[in-house]
Amino acid sequence: MAEKKKKLTTASGKPYFEHEDSMTVGPHGPILLQDYILHEKMAHFNRERIPERVVHAKGTGAFGTFTVTHDITKYTKAKIFSKVGNKCRIFIRFSTVGGEKGSADTERDPRGFAVKFYTEDGNWDLVGNNTPVFFIKDPKKFSDFIHTQKRDPKTNLKSPTMMWDFWGLNPESLHQVMILFSDRGTPYSYRHTNGYGSHTFSMVNAKNERVWVKFHLKTQQGIKNFTGPEAEAMKAKDMDWAQRDLVEAIGRKEFPKWAMKIQVMTDEQAKSFHWNPFDLTKVWPHSDYPLMDIGILELNEIPSNYFRDVEQAAFAPAHVVDGIGYSYDKMLQGRLLSYPDAHRYRLGVNYEQIPVNRPITEVNNYQRDGYMRTDSNGDDKPNYAPNSFDDIVADKSYKDPPQKMDSEWADYFDRNENDDDHFTQPGMLFRKVMAEQERANTISNIVGSMSGITGPKREEIIQRQLQHFYKADKELAQKVAEGLKVNFKP
Numbered sequence: 480m481a482e483k484k485k486k487l488t489t490a491s492g493k494p495y496f497e498h499e500d501s502m503t504v505g506p507h508g509p510i511l512l513q514d515y516i517l518h519e520k521m522a523h524f525n526r527e528r529i530p531e532r533v534v535h536a537k538g539t540g541a542f543g544t545f546t547v548t549h550d551i552t553k554y555t556k557a558k559i560f561s562k563v564g565n566k567c568r569i570f571i572r573f574s575t576v577g578g579e580k581g582s583a584d585t586e587r588d589p590r591g592f593a594v595k596f597y598t599e600d601g602n603w604d605l606v607g608n609n610t611p612v613f614f615i616k617d618p619k620k621f622s623d624f625i626h627t628q629k630r631d632p633k634t635n636l637k638s639p640t641m642m643w644d645f646w647g648l649n650p651e652s653l654h655q656v657m658i659l660f661s662d663r664g665t666p667y668s669y670r671h672t673n674g675y676g677s678h679t680f681s682m683v684n685a686k687n688e689r690v691w692v693k694f695h696l697k698t699q700q701g702i703k704n705f706t707g708p709e710a711e712a713m714k715a716k717d718m719d720w721a722q723r724d725l726v727e728a729i730g731r732k733e734f735p736k737w738a739m740k741i742q743v744m745t746d747e748q749a750k751s752f753h754w755n756p757f758d759l760t761k762v763w764p765h766s767d768y769p770l771m772d773i774g775i776l777e778l779n780e781i782p783s784n785y786f787r788d789v790e791q792a793a794f795a796p797a798h799v800v801d802g803i804g805y806s807y808d809k810m811l812q813g814r815l816l817s818y819p820d821a822h823r824y825r826l827g828v829n830y831e832q833i834p835v836n837r838p839i840t841e842v843n844n845y846q847r848d849g850y851m852r853t854d855s856n857g858d859d860k861p862n863y864a865p866n867s868f869d870d871i872v873a874d875k876s877y878k879d880p881p882q883k884m885d886s887e888w889a890d891y892f893d894r895n896e897n898d899d900d901h902f903t904q905p906g907m908l909f910r911k912v913m914a915e916q917e918r919a920n921t922i923s924n925i926v927g928s929m930s931g932i933t934g935p936k937r938e939e940i941i942q943r944q945l946q947h948f949y950k951a952d953k954e955l956a957q958k959v960a961e962g963l964k965v966n967f968k969p
Contacts, residue, residue: 497891501619501809505886506896507757510618510812517619521817524622525824531580533821534625535591538574539669539722540789541729543778545569545596545739551773554690554743555682557802559598560773570595570835571778572792573669573721576608577628583714584721585705587664587924589655592674592696593794594776595836602838604798605694606818609672610663612904613759614652617894618813624649639931640940647943650901651760651894653951657905660924661917665710668724670735671703678796678811679757681804682743687880691744691756691806693763695770699736707924726781734779740770755898757808762904788835793822801877809894827851843871906951922955926962941965 486494495516502514510517527533547565559565574591575582590609595602615624627641646652658664666672676694683689705713713720728735742763749756756763782788795818796811805811822830828849830836847862861868895901909918932940945967949956953969960967 500891506892525821535574536580540572541778542780547774555802556685558600568597583718585710585713600800603800604794606794606796607676611675614655653905661921662704665705667703678808679806693742695740696737737776739774742768759810902950922958
């Protein structure tokens with residue numbers, strides 16, 4: 480007799496179906512607040528680990544300066560970009576993603592690359608990675624994905640079986656997997672890697688005209704990576720290699736710099752783009768949407784107290800300034816909710832009063848009390864609005880322009896319906912972007928990791944992943960199969 484299946488339920492016991500796709504206005508529209516399951520998954524996930532960050536626990540950071548070098552006022556009314564030569568202070572935190580605070584800096588892992596701009600119009604946080612794409616395209620899958628990168632609940636060991644099982648069941652991950660297992664998955668140092676906003680964002684100009692943008696931070700030190708064996712050797716030699724490299728370089732006054740660039744896409748171009756332009760697993764080809772220079776970031780000051788500034792730094796993509804906004808990117812929409820929520824849990828509801836997170840502008844609102852309130856708590860001013868006593872006004876000039884939705888329907892749209900090309904871009908990356916030696920290293924790294932797959936589902940997991948590799952590039956699949964010593968039949 481077949482084993483009876485168990486219903487998927489909420490923590491309160493309510494059965495539900497939509498575990499993987501968020502409720503949106505149309506297939507590419509914004510996520511609705513009423514999607515309780517998304518909130519429940521992310522809020523619970525944010526509270527799973529204490530006291531370190533759930534992800535990006537191991538990291539380093541430094542202060543510096545951002546200087547505007549090119550005029551982009553045709554795209555944005557953000558005050559920081561109002562004229563060439565404008566400067567503002569910045570703080571950047573670099574990190575690994577999956578490891579604990581005591582893990583090695585040279586682990587095979589994406590690198591977090593988060594920038595806080597202290598502008599005259601408030602703080603702008605550009606919270607990205609060293610890769611232009613990510614493993615998933617819907618935030619409902621984020622906690623599930625990160626669980627596969629953490630430790631097995633039984634053995635408390637990292638598990639290649641969990642990782643490759645998840646990736647094989649989610650072929651949308653293939654593009655980022657290819658990057659992760661190339662030499663780009665083991666950067667030589669934080670100074671020698673690019674940063675990406677990764678998501679699609681928006682810019683609005685003084686005429687309230689909106690364009691879609693992607694942010695790129697190109698290292699001026701040159702890209703430099705470890706091979707897999709070199710990264711392993713450094714792990715045994717110096718667990719804190721990237722931290723040490725940044726601290727010592729700035730100490731020598733070798734201040735690292737990055738050129739900030741954007742890609743721009745109009746709404747008309749977005750509607751005719753070959754892929755969904757708000758899909759975090761895809762890139763915008765530079766040949767169609769060329770990079771435009773906008774400024775230079777320089778790091779020149781190591782914090783005098785690591786805990787005060789680096790450990791307590793809190794970045795959130797929800798923190799934008801007038802003239803820079805969000806998009807329909809589902810992963811971005813999910814992060815707007817989950818990042819501030821994680822900070823409230825880890826640092827307290829008043830985390831933005833901590834010096835490293837405090838804006839240089841005056842703060843006026845009706846928030847009061849809560850753990851670690853460190854300012855005047857509003858003194859004797861009213862804690863409600865509207866009121867007849869204070870002089871705080873809502874400035875209409877900061878009102879966001881309206882957005883026209885593509886659909887009148889709100890539903891749980893399958894994130895891959897009519898958007899299931901998970902193989903073209905990974906195949907182009909392997910064949911056209913990677914040099915011959917990097918292709919060989921990527922294959923070797925994949926074989927090394929997949930060799931750790933164990934258990935009764937081993938053959939199924941391997942064969943499923945080989946099918947994905949084959950759809951991206953036949954040579955890739957054949958070489959990985961040979962390395963694993965398995966028979967592969969496409």
